[in-house]
Amino acid sequence: MTEPKQGADPKLIVAIQMVSIGVILIILGVTVYLRSPIGKMAPFFRLNSILSTGAIFVTGVLFFIGGYIRYRKTKKK
Amino acid sequence: MYSNLIITGVYLVLMFAAGLFFSKNIKNTSDYFLAARSAPWFWIMGSIWATNIGFLHGYLAHGGAAYEWGLIQANFEWFQGPFGYIISGIFFIAFYWRAGIYTVPQFLERRYGSALSTIYSFAWLIIFVVTIAAELYLGGMFLKNILGIPFWPTVFVLTAVVGTYTLMGGLGAAIMMEFVQFIIMMLGTMPLLFILLNMVGGFTGLKNVLLTQWGISSQYFTVLPDIHHPYGPGPWIILGQCFVVTLGWCAGHQSMVQRNLGARSIYDAKLGYVVASIPKTLGAFLYIVPMVIAPVIFSQFGIFVEKSDAAYGKLIINLLPQGMLGLFIAGLLSAGLSSISSVLNSSSTMVIKDFYERFFVKGKSDHHYFIAGRVATFSIIAVSLLLVPVVLKVYLIMWLEQTLIAMVLGPFMGILMLAIFWKRANKPGSLAGFLTGGAFAIFLQQVMGVKIFFQISWWSFVVTLAVTIVVTLLTKPPSREKIEGLIWESDFKAKLGEVVDHRAEHNGSRVTGVPVLVLHKPAWYLNLKYWATAILLIQIVLLFFFG
Numbered sequence: 001m002t003e004p005k006q007g008a009d010p011k012l013i014v015a016i017q018m019v020s021i022g023v024i025l026i027i028l029g030v031t032v033y034l035r036s037p038i039g040k041m042a043p044f045f046r047l048n049s050i051l052s053t054g055a056i057f058v059t060g061v062l063f064f065i066g067g068y069i070r071y072r073k074t075k076k077k
Numbered sequence: 078m079y080s081n082l083i084i085t086g087v088y089l090v091l092m093f094a095a096g097l098f099f100s101k102n103i104k105n106t107s108d109y110f111l112a113a114r115s116a117p118w119f120w121i122m123g124s125i126w127a128t129n130i131g132f133l134h135g136y137l138a139h140g141g142a143a144y145e146w147g148l149i150q151a152n153f154e155w156f157q158g159p160f161g162y163i164i165s166g167i168f169f170i171a172f173y174w175r176a177g178i179y180t181v182p183q184f185l186e187r188r189y190g191s192a193l194s195t196i197y198s199f200a201w202l203i204i205f206v207v208t209i210a211a212e213l214y215l216g217g218m219f220l221k222n223i224l225g226i227p228f229w230p231t232v233f234v235l236t237a238v239v240g241t242y243t244l245m246g247g248l249g250a251a252i253m254m255e256f257v258q259f260i261i262m263m264l265g266t267m268p269l270l271f272i273l274l275n276m277v278g279g280f281t282g283l284k285n286v287l288l289t290q291w292g293i294s295s296q297y298f299t300v301l302p303d304i305h306h307p308y309g310p311g312p313w314i315i316l317g318q319c320f321v322v323t324l325g326w327c328a329g330h331q332s333m334v335q336r337n338l339g340a341r342s343i344y345d346a347k348l349g350y351v352v353a354s355i356p357k358t359l360g361a362f363l364y365i366v367p368m369v370i371a372p373v374i375f376s377q378f379g380i381f382v383e384k385s386d387a388a389y390g391k392l393i394i395n396l397l398p399q400g401m402l403g404l405f406i407a408g409l410l411s412a413g414l415s416s417i418s419s420v421l422n423s424s425s426t427m428v429i430k431d432f433y434e435r436f437f438v439k440g441k442s443d444h445h446y447f448i449a450g451r452v453a454t455f456s457i458i459a460v461s462l463l464l465v466p467v468v469l470k471v472y473l474i475m476w477l478e479q480t481l482i483a484m485v486l487g488p489f490m491g492i493l494m495l496a497i498f499w500k501r502a503n504k505p506g507s508l509a510g511f512l513t514g515g516a517f518a519i520f521l522q523q524v525m526g527v528k529i530f531f532q533i534s535w536w537s538f539v540v541t542l543a544v545t546i547v548v549t550l551l552t553k554p555p556s557r558e559k560i561e562g563l564i565w566e567s568d569f570k571a572k573l574g575e576v577v578d579h580r581a582e583h584n585g586s587r588v589t590g591v592p593v594l595v596l597h598k599p600a601w602y603l604n605l606k607y608w609a610t611a612i613l614l615i616q617i618v619l620l621f622f623f624g
Binding site: 011014020035038040045049051053055056 | 080083084087088091092095098099102108112113114115116117120249252253256257260261264265267268271272275341397398399400401403404407
């Protein structure tokens, strides 16, 4: 039986996951915003749509930044 | 309509691409099956909840039941779920994690031998394959009804997306996607509640219409109805559902447990499971409460709903504008895909660890089992795809799945509790108890015609406990070495041992007698006890208002 291959660095895995999640949420948030007829919506629908899409976008940005910082730190070590 | 289609398409392409991108980091079986044991507690939290919510157990089926029966359906989200998550997180997960296992049957094998673990593993594999097929079928039907795109191409696209990222990236990719899906479900589909409440004039307006104008029973607004309720009598919900079914599900369902086994530490595994109670509780506001309001909206708009499972889809397609509907479709697809990926990844882990590596090809290299894991993932999704045309049409398949779940959960809970809390429990006792309990569950369901699932589980649990205890006492106890590290007592001693080693190593002092327990203290906001207490208080408040 041969030795198992050296596994991935757990910290690097988490950093990559965070950046990927950030990118997915940012692209999805922007796509939904661009494809939604915000101006034509009833006021309460408009408010909910902006809040929900905005929250997805902001979460994406936060994950992207957090993941990037972690990635840089892990790579430096 | 094109906007919704574009958003759905972008969502699926992102899932596919991210899965492929992530797969570059997967190098061995630990990376593939346990995500290199890297997941922090917040990954576990999102992933567990997303695993738990699907088309079957979530928006469509649970939402449909809420449309038909009312707020009682929220007991899954407000009491049983949090109860199961907290108890499993605090008591059971630590044993699995410390044992260094990949699957729940591996734990059973170490504690009780191979016969019981093989039966358990085999039963869950059948359940998993049927579940994947049913989720794919419901996903295909959902997109067909909402976007008007043909059924089979949709099913193939869903299979390709979820199959690719799970097959290539393993548990790490599955957890990552499930976290994205958790965010999309939470933030994307929550607005429906506010929109509906705004339309009916809040809870007061809703109660006024349903109770006063329509004369519906007040039982429609309670989560724990009286004992004569035909769908879920309150006492049985607490006894059978909370203590047996939900605990069995949370502590014995490989997909739920595997997410914890991928945690970077025991503490992350425990905290992730406990904190997952919060999204679980909020889940009721995503698809239960909106569906309790739905009858009023349908009557206002003159919409006819022929099947309760279709109610959620009808509601969003008739109510939401373009763009927002696209986000909802992505949210609902998230629910389905997260369930499929978790079950797919878990079933391939079970195939390799519980069958292939144990019985067929022993002692090969790690790389061999890593590739075998990918082949197993592909084979399972292929078999599930073949079952799609018949899964919900052939009565026998769904009957088999339901019967197996009823047969497995009660007895499993019985032997698991004895495994951890009674060091005398042994192999012959557990096997006899599990088989008798399972047979009794089938007898109750098929011969006695008991319809309420919680009753079946409760009585099969009781029978399992009784038979296991009697047979164990009549046979030889297990040896001390065999149960070391697998029972409550030895786990506690192991902790003490760690403290002794730590002290001796760091200050060189000789430790005599029982040492003072000085374990690593997490930051106050990550304290497990605070989270568990806060969540239990939330449950009490909810019970006060809706009990």
